[in-house]
Amino acid sequence: MGNSQGRVAVLLHIVGFGKGGIESALMQWLRIFDRSRFDVTLSVMFSSPAFEQHFRARVPADVKVEVLADRAWLTRLEARRYAGRLGKFGRVCRDVFNTAAVHPYVRKRLATLARQHDVLIDFDMSLRRWVRSFDIASVAVSHFSFNARFGHRPRKVRRLSHQLRDYDRVIALNQQMADEAPILFGNELPRPFLLPNAIDVDAIRARANEPAAPRSPVAAPYIVSVARLDELQKDHRTLLHAYARLLQDKPIVEHLVLVGDGAFRQELEACAASLGIAERTHFVGHVDNPHALIAGASLFILSSRNEGQPMGLLEALAHGKPVVSTDCPTGPRDILDHGRAGILLPVGDIQTMADAMGRILSNAQLREEMSAKALARAQHYGIEASKERLALCVGNVLKARHHPKAALALEAVST
Incomplete structure (x- = not known):
């Protein structure tokens, strides 16, 4: 269980940074936690040129950053991919190497981080195969239409449905996305929590x-x-x-x-x-x-x-x-x-x-x-409204687990 001087310790994870809207949205999420109640750590599986050149400087100063693949031998192939110097054979080698070496190393580091935090927010659902083993309150964020991405792939839908059950809650960014979930996955999952992206x-x-x-x-x-x-x-x-x-x-x-x-x-x-x-x-x-x-x-x-x-x-x-x-x-x-x-x-x-x-x-x-x-x-979609929605989501996830810090998270929500 996390220990952050009485605050709720949040571990927010993304596999890596490109130059898209998801990364811009993440920068806003890092800002909307009420710092009197939440202590935030950002974990990134791989660093990238986009992260180092553009996003790292925008991470709030009080957010701890953990780059999980932190050894040169683990990142050599990934660096070639970011540089556009990884051909078809190289991509196969990278996939094999990541499975055999990178993922076990990163998974071990994540397990250690999970023990130091109260809740995990999987910002790109990249941890859906591992999250069950971390024994931590967990939330998955879906940034896309479920139907557009998976509606034509029934086997993927069945597999994803089983994986999403390992999270305490799934977040949808808008009502249409939330409405798609029970149609695609049935009633096997709790209805997604509606939490739009924030803007300052x-x-x-x-x-x-x-x-x-x-x-x-x-x-x-x-x-x-x-x-x-x-x-x-x-x-x-x-x-x-x-x-x-x-x-x-x-x-x-x-x-x-x-x-x-x-x-x-x-x-x-x-x-x-x-x-x-x-x-x-x-x-x-x-x-x-x-x-x-x-x-x-x-x-x-x-x-x-x-x-x-x-x-x-x-x-x-x-x-x-x-x-x-x-x-x-x-x-x-x-x-x-x-x-x-x-x-x-x-x-x-x-x-x-x-x-x-x-x-x-x-x-x-x-x-x-x-x-x-x-x-x-x-x-x-402004900061104040978003701050309350996020606190309500985290607080309810902790409350369902009878976590001692649930009330602290929910205190941030107006009555």
Whole structure:
């Protein structure tokens, strides 16, 4: 059992850091624990260039960081993977080596850490095969639609259903995600606890004013999309076609700025050229701090086929941006309050997307009204509201185990 000078000792785990929304969400989670009641440790299986160069400096100073694979001989193959120097045979070798050497070493270290903490939050469900052996109150966080990821894989669903029973509770980031769980897994699991990602509205707005924050590559007004260039999920093709249709239908001045990188970049650039919009479409690549780009946009657009709880959409609300988003599973519908804080439209519908963008861009009063609604909705995901939801979740998990620190966690929740 943890010993943190009377506070609840929380061990929050992730396998590693890339440059996606999950990592950005984790940074916010680390901030919303009430430090008078919670003592937080972050454990990471592997370090990475993204963690060392971007995220480590953003970890709050009072959060202890444990990199579990902390020997050079354990990380050599993983380092080659991060450098893009691991071929097909190398990937096979890495998988075998991780199973034979890295995982036993990391599992032993995690078992030691578990004995020093009161609750484990598995932020990416990477510990689902091990968590039973740690004998600690445990919570799994799902960041994606259960149905989109596993609905077409019945054997995976059965295996995952058994693994999720080893956790005390599963967290879903939005209501749609929570509603999917009993449909996919039946009543074998407790209904997921609803715990949206958090945003620090003031900090987000302040980051837009940082001197080093990248600005727009174009002097003209612009529409912005912030998403990985992954057509299996993000569907930028529909956005490009909708933007081309918009230019045909209305005399708008806005350019299109795409923030993000990925394997589909060349294909999407070629698509923009074939549509005749290349000169007005700007691919700026991955940006560590996209907030100035969001803050300066006329509107924010999300074109995804499926989501978890997109951080870009939450950050757009914090900046008071008019938002157009596909009503994809899962996330946008809850974030935009069923269309009251932004425009929702069908997935893959080019004309409807073009019409929605055109309606906003041609109506200044509508933009002002949508901006006010966005700012109001952002408060639902703010630090104070999120702090109480997180304390309630941890407190209830400990209470179900009759843990002596359950009452301390629940004291953080308003009555």
